[in-house]
Amino acid sequence: MHDPTAQVRPPEARAPVLESRGLGIRFGGHAAVDDVSAAFHAGTLTAIVGPNGAGKTTYFNLLSGQLPATAGRVLLHGDDITRLDAARRTARGIGRAFQLTHLFPRLSVLENVRLAVQSRHRAGFNMLAVWRSRADLVEQARQHVQQVGLAARLDEQAARLSHGDKRKLEVAILMALEPQVVMLDEPTAGMSVDEVPVILDLIARLKAQGDRTILLVEHKMDVIRSLADRIVVLHNGRLVADGMPAEVMASAVVQEAYLGVRRQRTARREVAHA
Numbered sequence: 001m002h003d004p005t006a007q008v009r010p011p012e013a014r015a016p017v018l019e020s021r022g023l024g025i026r027f028g029g030h031a032a033v034d035d036v037s038a039a040f041h042a043g044t045l046t047a048i049v050g051p052n053g054a055g056k057t058t059y060f061n062l063l064s065g066q067l068p069a070t071a072g073r074v075l076l077h078g079d080d081i082t083r084l085d086a087a088r089r090t091a092r093g094i095g096r097a098f099q100l101t102h103l104f105p106r107l108s109v110l111e112n113v114r115l116a117v118q119s120r121h122r123a124g125f126n127m128l129a130v131w132r133s134r135a136d137l138v139e140q141a142r143q144h145v146q147q148v149g150l151a152a153r154l155d156e157q158a159a160r161l162s163h164g165d166k167r168k169l170e171v172a173i174l175m176a177l178e179p180q181v182v183m184l185d186e187p188t189a190g191m192s193v194d195e196v197p198v199i200l201d202l203i204a205r206l207k208a209q210g211d212r213t214i215l216l217v218e219h220k221m222d223v224i225r226s227l228a229d230r231i232v233v234l235h236n237g238r239l240v241a242d243g244m245p246a247e248v249m250a251s252a253v254v255q256e257a258y259l260g261v262r263r264q265r266t267a268r269r270e271v272a273h274a
């Protein structure tokens with residue numbers, strides 16, 4: 001029988017691009033991430049979800065090298081990268097919005113993205129002469145800026161951008177680096193409702209390319225529903241569910257561990273705003 005979900009299942013036949021095996025970190029006696037094993041495949045967008053303090057950001061930090069694991073391993077194309085620092089992992093194709101360059105506050109939006117394009121093309125950061133002769137790279141930078149909806153802010157200093165626009169600039173920089181593994185930590189946080197679709201559309205187009213491995217930490221259920229091929233749920237540092245969105249959302253453990261908590265928080269917020 002035809003399985004309508006088959007086309008979005010992670011391609012098990014292919015080796016994962018990124019993998020964690022028994023990954024963990026302890027802060028004092030507290031296991032913030034505890035024995036997490038998961039594999040991420042090209043062409044798949046995996047949403048990492050869970051209540052506040054579940055360990056999502058810490059898990060991201062372990063994958064991207066921001067934090068050293070105290071247990072387990074991280075594999076990239078089967079190579080053990082557990083001991084590589086964040087910069088080396090970035091060079092190997094793991095891209096994460098905030099870690100990449102941090103924004104250069106005094107440089108303009110275009111200049112910030114320009115540097116990312118330059119570094120991708122290994123033209124070096126100080127080779128102004130090379131840069132001037134590479135009008136195509138400027139054009140690429142412009143396109144990345146345009147794609148995140150910042151065309152009108154091209155010459156604005158990064159420091160002067162609103163929080164939402166800074167997030168967009170981070171995403172533009174990430175895109176300019178063309179990483180194979182794209183890690184997005186709440187990419188629409190701090191954006192107004194009308195700004196969100198620009199970023200979601202960009203992520204959807206990135207996903208449609210089919211060759212990227214995308215990991216997304218996200219709280220917004222509508223974002224998860226529209227983009228995720230797969231959901232990994234963390235709770236108290238442990239992986240408690242991993243599967244197709246519909247089955248994960250329906251599972252009792254998620255209803256209790258995640259959705260229940262969110263509902264309570266939303267209700268509290270609604271009461272507070274009433």
Ligand SMILES: Nc1ncnc2c1ncn2[C@@H]1O[C@H](COP(=O)(O)OP(=O)(O)OP(=O)(O)O)[C@@H](O)[C@H]1O
Pocket residue numbers: 027032050051052053054055056057058059
């Ligand atoms: N550097 C640190 N030192 C000590 N404890 C930490 C550190 N970083 C994170 N933790 C703890 O680890 C746990 C997981 O935190 P983490 O930020 O990863 O959760 P999260 O799921 O990303 O939460 P949120 O949705 O609120 O961002 C929390 O209990 C947190 O207090």
